[in-house]
Amino acid sequence: MNHSILTAAAREGFRPINLAAEIKQAALDHLQDWLRTDKFSGLIAAGDYRPLLQWMIDSRNFDLLLDSFYQVIPFGTGGRRGPVGIGPNRINPYTIASSIQGHVEYLRKKLPDERRLKVVVAYDVREFNDLRGIYPAGAPNPLLGLSSKDLAHIAASVYCAAGVTAYMPPDEPADYISTPELSYLIRRYGAHGGINVSASHNHPDDNGGKFYNKDGGQEIPPHDEELVRIVETVGGVRSIPYDEALRSGLIRPISGEDRQAYIGLNLGLRLERGAGPAKFVFTGLHGTGINTVGRCLQEMGYAAGEKFFVVEEQREFRGDFKNVMFRNPNPELPESLALGIARAKEVGADLLLATDPDADRLGGAAPAGGDFAFINGNEFAILLTRFRLESLKRAGRLPARPLGLKTQVTTELVRRLIEAYGGVVIGDLLVGFKYIGDILGRFERTGRFGGIEASIDDFVIGAEESHGLLMTPEIRDKDAAGAAVVLAELASELRSRGETVYDYLLDTYKRYGYFRNSVRSTVMQGAAGSADISKIQQALRAAPPAEIAGRKVLQVIDYWDETKFGPFVSETDRSGRNLITFLLEGGMKATIRPSGTEPKNKVYLELGAEPVGADADERTFAALRAKTDREAREFSNSFLQMMLALIGVELPAYALEISDLVALPHKIHFGKTFIPEFERRAEAAAQGRAGEEAVGEWVDRSLAPYGPDARFLVRNAFAAYAAGQADSARLSLQKRIFAGAQRNAPR
Numbered sequence: 001m002n003h004s005i006l007t008a009a010a011r012e013g014f015r016p017i018n019l020a021a022e023i024k025q026a027a028l029d030h031l032q033d034w035l036r037t038d039k040f041s042g043l044i045a046a047g048d049y050r051p052l053l054q055w056m057i058d059s060r061n062f063d064l065l066l067d068s069f070y071q072v073i074p075f076g077t078g079g080r081r082g083p084v085g086i087g088p089n090r091i092n093p094y095t096i097a098s099s100i101q102g103h104v105e106y107l108r109k110k111l112p113d114e115r116r117l118k119v120v121v122a123y124d125v126r127e128f129n130d131l132r133g134i135y136p137a138g139a140p141n142p143l144l145g146l147s148s149k150d151l152a153h154i155a156a157s158v159y160c161a162a163g164v165t166a167y168m169p170p171d172e173p174a175d176y177i178s179t180p181e182l183s184y185l186i187r188r189y190g191a192h193g194g195i196n197v198s199a200s201h202n203h204p205d206d207n208g209g210k211f212y213n214k215d216g217g218q219e220i221p222p223h224d225e226e227l228v229r230i231v232e233t234v235g236g237v238r239s240i241p242y243d244e245a246l247r248s249g250l251i252r253p254i255s256g257e258d259r260q261a262y263i264g265l266n267l268g269l270r271l272e273r274g275a276g277p278a279k280f281v282f283t284g285l286h287g288t289g290i291n292t293v294g295r296c297l298q299e300m301g302y303a304a305g306e307k308f309f310v311v312e313e314q315r316e317f318r319g320d321f322k323n324v325m326f327r328n329p330n331p332e333l334p335e336s337l338a339l340g341i342a343r344a345k346e347v348g349a350d351l352l353l354a355t356d357p358d359a360d361r362l363g364g365a366a367p368a369g370g371d372f373a374f375i376n377g378n379e380f381a382i383l384l385t386r387f388r389l390e391s392l393k394r395a396g397r398l399p400a401r402p403l404g405l406k407t408q409v410t411t412e413l414v415r416r417l418i419e420a421y422g423g424v425v426i427g428d429l430l431v432g433f434k435y436i437g438d439i440l441g442r443f444e445r446t447g448r449f450g451g452i453e454a455s456i457d458d459f460v461i462g463a464e465e466s467h468g469l470l471m472t473p474e475i476r477d478k479d480a481a482g483a484a485v486v487l488a489e490l491a492s493e494l495r496s497r498g499e500t501v502y503d504y505l506l507d508t509y510k511r512y513g514y515f516r517n518s519v520r521s522t523v524m525q526g527a528a529g530s531a532d533i534s535k536i537q538q539a540l541r542a543a544p545p546a547e548i549a550g551r552k553v554l555q556v557i558d559y560w561d562e563t564k565f566g567p568f569v570s571e572t573d574r575s576g577r578n579l580i581t582f583l584l585e586g587g588m589k590a591t592i593r594p595s596g597t598e599p600k601n602k603v604y605l606e607l608g609a610e611p612v613g614a615d616a617d618e619r620t621f622a623a624l625r626a627k628t629d630r631e632a633r634e635f636s637n638s639f640l641q642m643m644l645a646l647i648g649v650e651l652p653a654y655a656l657e658i659s660d661l662v663a664l665p666h667k668i669h670f671g672k673t674f675i676p677e678f679e680r681r682a683e684a685a686a687q688g689r690a691g692e693e694a695v696g697e698w699v700d701r702s703l704a705p706y707g708p709d710a711r712f713l714v715r716n717a718f719a720a721y722a723a724g725q726a727d728s729a730r731l732s733l734q735k736r737i738f739a740g741a742q743r744n745a746p747r
Contacts, residue, residue, distance in 0.1 A: 003035040006057055013062035019527055027070040030088050034069070040142060042239055043093035043154050047142025049086050055136055064134065067526040072232050081199040081208025081597055084128040084143055085135075091199075091207045092143060096151045097239060099209055100158040100195070102231030107164075107192055109230070110223075117164045120185045120194035120254070122177035123152035124357045125287055126207050127319030131327065131708075134205075147319060148197040148207060153242045155195055155209070160245035161238045167191065170253045174317055176288040177254065178359035180479035183216035183437075184262045185254060187474065190214075201330035201356040202598060204320050210358075217437030217476035225570030259291075266296050266482045269471055271395050275301030276492020278350040283311035283340045285329035286318045289355030292481040293362070297488055311343050321357075326661055327708045329356055331363020332467050333661075334374040335712070341365050341372045350491045351501055355480045360433075361467040362480035364487075366501035373502050378411040378517040381463035383501065384471070384483060385414050386508050387490045388460055389421045403443075403458040405429065405436045408581070409591050409604035410465045413508075413515045418460065420512070424452055430559070430576045432596060436462040437476035444473070465517060465604065510616055514625055515608040516632040520640060523600045523663040532647045532664075533594045533601045539646040540580055540592065549638030551584040586631075590639055600660075603639055607632045654720035659713040666706045670714060674702055675721060682734045692733070696740045711738070 010031055014024040031053070040049060056065040068087030073080055073095055080099060084091045107117050127147040135141050156166045167189055169175040177185070179196050186194045192214045199206035211227065213219050219227055245251050280297055284290045290310065302308040313323040321327045325335040331354040344352040344365065352372065353364045362380065365372040375383070385404065392398040402423030406414050408430065415425040426449065429435040442449045444456050462470035468478035471486055491501055509515075524532050544556045559565055559577040568574045579593035591604040609628050612621055637656045644651060649664070655671040681698060684690040703710035718738055725731050 003032070006035060006053065007032055009057045010062070010065060013057065013060060014066055017062065017066060017528075019066070019531060023070050023527055023531075024066065027066045030069040030072075031065070034087065039094035040092070042241075043097055043157075043237075044142055044146070044150070047140065049092075049142055051140060052086050052135060055139065059136075063526060063528075070527050074228070080211075081202060081206060083132075083134075083203070083205055084146060084207050086143070091151075093146070093151070093154050094237070096197070096209060097154050097158050097237045098234045099211075099231050100155045101162075101237045102227065102234045103193065103195070103211060104159065104162045104164060105234070106227045106230045109226075111192055114192060117162075118167070118189060118191040119159055119164055120167045120182055120189060120191050120212075121152050121156050121159070121197075122169065122179070122182040122185075122194070123148035123197040124176055124178075125317045125319045126197075126199060126204065126357065128205055128207065129320050130205060131320065132203070132205050146207075151207060151209075152195075152197045154239070155197065156251055157239040157242050157245050158237060160248055160250040161240045163250070165250050165252060166245075167252050167254050176291065176317065177259075178288045178292050178481075179210060180360055180475050180477055180481065181259065181262050181292065182210075183212060183475045183477045183479075184265065185258060186212055186214065186216040187476075188258060188261060196358060198358040200358055200597070201328070201332070201361065204327050204329075212477075215437070215441045215476055217441060218432075218434035220434055220438045221568075221573030221576060222570035225572040228572060263292075263295050263299060263481075265472060265474055266479070266485050267299060269482055269485045270300065270489060271391050271397075272489060275303070275307060276489065276496065278302075278488065278491040278495045279307045279309070279347060280488065280491070281309045281311065281340055281344040281347060281349040281352045283314045283337075283343075283352075283354045284359065285324050285331070285336060285354060285356065286314050286316060286321045287329060287355060287357030287359060288317070289359035289480060290315065292359045293353060293355055293484045296481045296485050300485065300488055302488065309343060309347050309349065311339050313339055325709055326659075326713065328661060331356055331361055332377060334365075337363065337365055337374065344372055350495050351487065353480075353484055353487070356467075359480050360478045362469055362483045363467050366491075366505075368500065368502040375501070375505070376517070377463075377465045377467035377469075378413075378515070379505055380467065380469060380483065380487075381406070381410060381461070381465075382413050382417070382508055383490065383505055384469060384486055385417045385461050385463070386512075387504075388471070388486060389417065389423075391489070391493075392460070393421070399423075399458040399460070401454065401458055402460040403454045404460055405439055405462040407431050407433075407435065407464045408579070409519075409606075410463050411515050411517045411606065412608060413512060414461070414463055416512050417508075423460065424454070426450065426452065431464070431579065431593060432576065433462070433464055433468045433470075433478045436464070436470065440473050440476060465519065506621070507614060509625070510612050510621055511614050513609055513611045514621075514628055515606060516625075516628045518605050518632060518636060520603045520605070520636050521595070521598075521600045521660040522603075522640065522644075523598075523661070525599045525663050529599055529664070533599075536601060536643055536646050537578060537580070537592070537594065540643075544580070544582070545642065548582065548584060548590070548642060549635045551586060551588055551635070553582050553584055555583040557581040557583070588632075588635055590635070592643070601643075603636065603643070605632055605636050605639075607635075652721075654717050654724065657716040657720045659716075662706050662713050670706075670717060677702070678734065679730070682730055682737065685737070686730050686733050692737055696737050699737065699740070711740070 072088045073082050159166045182196045194212040196210045199208045321329045340352045365374050404418040404425040406427045408428045415427050418425050456473040459473045469483040471482035558580050581591040589606040594601050652671045655667050658667050681695045685695050
């Protein structure tokens, strides 16, 4: 492998790519560094990654090469995560090991008087199988099969080489530890930090590390910036073989007693003893949640096979998330719960609960009108807030001034509920549960924040819209288990009086006001996508629209405005504050920001209505709800079209109905290329010049790059397209061909 020839070829290959010269030069600099040094030496048993670099150049895959090398993979709101692969902008043994080396140096700098540093190391079920098909099939690839456990062992090897004690799960196949458990164990052991090797709910080919401080929370600016700076300037990694680390005595097992203490903490949220009459179905979506939510519910007395049931197809711990629709183990997605809903119907459950792979997020569904209704993150926050306030008051345990914490993009109905009980809400926090954890820490240390005096004993709930919920201040990150314990009591109380969780949600809306909250994501991958995300923010910041979708913009709140929100304390602060909120006529609120953990921008929408009263008839409330939902959806589509126009992208209205899991280039392809070609091929089939089956096979091939279960990802868009066409024999034929999706659709 001639390094100079490869570098010259890369430089020439980067030339036509429409990105800034400094981005290309950064990629070349990092590439040269990786060519000179075996970055995986001593970190994995065998295998050379450098032939894959040769392949990228030989195959002229310069977009992939540039995106893999143009930057060191950054820290976001949830730590460092991204696709597993070759290069500094990917997760691999070197980027994890160098992160740990930087974490060690950061801890030593921050805690210079600590002679014996301690950390907790956890990991989830992930394993890299290159399901995206990025690298050549059959070629040697040292990353294939790389698991979260492997990366955790690498992390422990680096910690121990530095003399740091690492608490880890016993080396057993299924002894995974969730993110909230990690937070709790750091505090229990008096550790100085920790890491969970996980990419949360990301694609199966992703991985990463969530870093935690001694309080069991994630660092916020400017401390996270200091960690980032140290990590990015790590000169080298020192590690020892994992077997040697075990023999050193610096690796200590996390005991069953300590894990039980976490379960006991959450069980302490109960206000009643013993199981109620409700039935539950649970799925961990192949992840760790059976060890947390599952154990809590069963120890509450909900016996397996009687009141507690699992989704057997998703019970196995496996990192490819094989039996989850789209292979997306995210309880924020209704489609991910398809098997769970089927199981819940089968057993007559009162509530379906689901967790993501590291069991910090909680999702689910409840019976509603003969079917099951998906409950989103804002709705879980509403349910838990109201019930917790009511039940604590009934038990005589409600604080005099209940305290709630939420992010700026989480429903304002949480505020309305807590204030109705004489409480106070800190509700304008930046996106990321670490800000909620930090506020809890401040109240614990000083009893004050922003002019508010409170004790952590006043804490009732912490919530973020992305299914992040916290019910106890002893944990400093979102925790599905505690929320599940409280929801179990709610479901049982409701069943005992012949009501459902969904009935309770609707009653809450009637009493306190209906709020429609939604999130629209636009996936923009790679260096070019990152540049487009930045361009959108810059354009909206420089020239905010005066009107959006016929609604006058009343106020623009730019969190980069240092006169209102103070000077930036770090670059990570600048990144975290990169959101812009538009307040519009009619009570519409829209906030746009780049995601801190995935290559996408996100638009958060909220439209609230006034209460109609608990006694309002169903027709009146249903009409109000339908009107609010329709206005919010129409506005969201208009906002996306306005936003995409800023980067020169125009999509037909039907393409906006494609799942937000699909990357923007594929949405463009669907409107500009796929539909016109499908029309042509369907016409040929109608005239007998092509077979329907052949056209169906072409559909599958054309849509395959969109992701797993591709026809299902675009089914709403195709339906919207068809609805806009005049009835014809050709359209009927198109529908029949596309209906083949039902044969291929996931269970």
